Amino acid sequence: MRELLTPAQMGACDAFTINHGTPGIDLMERAGQAVADVAKAMTPKNGRVLVLAGPGKNGGDGYVAARLLASAGYDVRVAALGDTRKLEGDAKWAFDGWNGDVLPATELDTSEFAAYGLILDALFGAGLTRGLDGAAAALVQAVNHAEKPVLAVDLPSGLDGRKGQALGPAVQATSTVTFHRLKPGHLLYPGRALCGAIRVADIGIHHDAISAAGFTAQLTGAYLTEHLFDLSADAHKYARGHVLVIGGPPEKAGAGFLSASVALRAGTGLVTLALPPETMAGSVGQYPALMRARCADARDLARLLRDDRLTACALGPGLTPNEATRQMVYAALDSKTALVLDAGAITAFAGMVTPLFERIMARSAPTVLTPHSGEFKRLFGDSETNLSKIERAQKAARGSGAILVLKGADTVIAHPNGRADCTYVNANAPPWLATAGSGDVLAGIVAGLLAQPDTAHNDPQHQTATVALGVWLHGEAGQPSGPALVATDLEAALQTVLQRVSPSQFIAVQG
Numbered sequence: 001m002r003e004l005l006t007p008a009q010m011g012a013c014d015a016f017t018i019n020h021g022t023p024g025i026d027l028m029e030r031a032g033q034a035v036a037d038v039a040k041a042m043t044p045k046n047g048r049v050l051v052l053a054g055p056g057k058n059g060g061d062g063y064v065a066a067r068l069l070a071s072a073g074y075d076v077r078v079a080a081l082g083d084t085r086k087l088e089g090d091a092k093w094a095f096d097g098w099n100g101d102v103l104p105a106t107e108l109d110t111s112e113f114a115a116y117g118l119i120l121d122a123l124f125g126a127g128l129t130r131g132l133d134g135a136a137a138a139l140v141q142a143v144n145h146a147e148k149p150v151l152a153v154d155l156p157s158g159l160d161g162r163k164g165q166a167l168g169p170a171v172q173a174t175s176t177v178t179f180h181r182l183k184p185g186h187l188l189y190p191g192r193a194l195c196g197a198i199r200v201a202d203i204g205i206h207h208d209a210i211s212a213a214g215f216t217a218q219l220t221g222a223y224l225t226e227h228l229f230d231l232s233a234d235a236h237k238y239a240r241g242h243v244l245v246i247g248g249p250p251e252k253a254g255a256g257f258l259s260a261s262v263a264l265r266a267g268t269g270l271v272t273l274a275l276p277p278e279t280m281a282g283s284v285g286q287y288p289a290l291m292r293a294r295c296a297d298a299r300d301l302a303r304l305l306r307d308d309r310l311t312a313c314a315l316g317p318g319l320t321p322n323e324a325t326r327q328m329v330y331a332a333l334d335s336k337t338a339l340v341l342d343a344g345a346i347t348a349f350a351g352m353v354t355p356l357f358e359r360i361m362a363r364s365a366p367t368v369l370t371p372h373s374g375e376f377k378r379l380f381g382d383s384e385t386n387l388s389k390i391e392r393a394q395k396a397a398r399g400s401g402a403i404l405v406l407k408g409a410d411t412v413i414a415h416p417n418g419r420a421d422c423t424y425v426n427a428n429a430p431p432w433l434a435t436a437g438s439g440d441v442l443a444g445i446v447a448g449l450l451a452q453p454d455t456a457h458n459d460p461q462h463q464t465a466t467v468a469l470g471v472w473l474h475g476e477a478g479q480p481s482g483p484a485l486v487a488t489d490l491e492a493a494l495q496t497v498l499q500r501v502s503p504s505q506f507i508a509v510q511g
């Protein structure tokens with residue numbers, strides 16, 4: 001269930017299934033059945049349901065649901081947008097199967113919407129081609145104004161299922177039922193907020209359909225823990241990787257400590273925090289497990305990176321975006337370690353990306369860029385609005401040569417190869433992760449995971465999955481604290497999450 005399908009890919013899955021012998025009306029009947037089932041759970045038996053049916057197959061699903069709800073005892077009213085005489089194919093079949101009245105939607109008294117227990121939005125789904133206007137826009141605005149529970153069929157009407165954006169008005173749903181697989185629009189903001197609670201219903205799509213039609217990305221999840229390093233019982237600490245984190249000046253020294261301590265928690269064997277002389281003087285305090293090294297400039301860093309036991313390096317948290325940082329990034333790019341560039345190491349290259357991207361592309365070890373949307377714009381500009389966040393991340397990964405982690409509530413992870421099986425969307429991050437230092441923690445988790453031996457030998461799928469695992473673990477670790485979360489809480493929370501998901505737990509021999 002992890003593949004995400006664009007509306008076009010979903011349409012191709014429908015077509016594949018129909019071509020392999022399942023009539024389209026069977027798919028529509030199952031879709032309508034799934035919608036009716038959720039509707040029943042949202043409103044009491046015998047409740048009043050208003051079904052708003054559009055001019056295509058989304059409307060068809062609405063007519064099926066109307067029939068099933070009416071036969072189950074609900075008081076159903078149907079209003080159609082557009083001329084029902086023009087309905088075709090499966091949608092016409094569904095319309096013909098509805099025995100009740102159909103009122104033109106333009107004749108609805110929208111002030112009566114408040115009298116319904118549930119509004120079913122079956123106006124537009126995958127077939128939306130442009131922003132809603134005219135009668136459709138007015139209807140959608142009236143639905144939203146009514147503030148009644150709304151169940152959207154497939155997608156809230158007006159929402160673009162590929163981009164997760166609405167060009168005009170869009171339905172604010174309480175719940176959305178979609179079919180077979182999630183679409184990007186269900187996960188990418190603002191679309192995700194318009195969907196409410198999302199259910200994915202099985203409508204009997206052929207099991208080979210996705211292989212034939214393709215997919216666009218994958219949803220992250222606990223399944224990614226299969227990419228955790230398989231720690232052998234007699235492991236040596238150096239066999240678990242060694243991360244070097246570069247810390248910054250005293251004003252922002254905490255960032256490096258946050259990254260370094262969680263890199264250790266993520267399972268790497270050793271972490272060295274390289275600090276400028278003015279920060280070195282600080283006490284070991286709560287971080288005695290970290291080793292420290294003096295690093296005043298790029299030359300010091302190059303010298304530290306000559307230690308070939310280092311397997312990953314994280315650079316940027318707490319660093320000032322300036323020439324000295326650029327030189328340190330160049331030194332790190334010259335090394336053979338996996339590299340995570342975040343925060344100051346990203347902003348330092350605003351408006352001067354060519355030497356950065358050239359050096360990233362020349363590397364054989366993975367380089368990861370972890371920009372939030374502001375940092376992304378500094379490196380990649382305001383890219384075309386017609387691209388989804390998934391497509392923007394894929395394009396930026398291709399252009400830079402780095403594995404891109406485009407952060408936010410809907411973080412996208414993309415490999416420069418642009419492949420769908422190397423692209424992920426993360427959806428478990430709670431909003432309280434928007435707190436100072438949370439990004440530094442993410443950089444540390446990703447570096448800590450990448451540092452551990454790559455048993456898959458530089459396989460892009462494994463590397464991207466490892467980065468996506470880091471993003472997913474960060475989201476999981478963020479959940480328990482609630483809105484009081486501060487970034488330092490993530491370290492203990494990560495420990496709990498890893499205890500829960502670790503594939504192999506040590507079993508002691510009892511005497």
Ligand SMILES: NC(=O)C1=CN([C@@H]2O[C@H](COP(=O)(O)OP(=O)(O)OC[C@H]3O[C@@H](n4cnc5c(N)ncnc54)[C@H](O)[C@@H]3O)[C@@H](O)[C@H]2O)[C@@H](O)CC1
Pocket residue numbers: 011014015024027028031054055056057058059060061123124125126127128129130131132133136153154155179203
């Ligand atoms: N293909 C299949 O076999 C299945 C499709 N299903 C349903 O079919 C839906 C897709 O159906 P369609 O492809 O017919 O598309 P829709 O029903 O989403 O809408 C298509 C119609 O809306 C018009 N339209 C698009 N944007 C408009 C705008 N901004 N203003 C006014 N009119 C606009 C189009 O010209 C077309 O007539 C899915 O969302 C899903 O609900 C399900 O029944 C499952 C099976």
Ligand SMILES: Nc1ncnc2c1ncn2[C@@H]1O[C@H](COP(=O)(O)OP(=O)(O)O)[C@@H](O)[C@H]1O
Pocket residue numbers: 343372407408409410411429430431432433434435436437438439440441442474
């Ligand atoms: N509204 C949100 N919902 C969920 N996660 C969020 C939200 N805002 C930010 N995050 C996550 O929190 C982290 C913040 O990183 P960043 O912006 O670099 O913060 P900082 O620089 O303060 O550490 C990222 O992993 C991001 O995906």
Ligand SMILES: [K+]
Pocket residue numbers: 058121122123124125152153154155156157
């Ligand atoms: K809809």
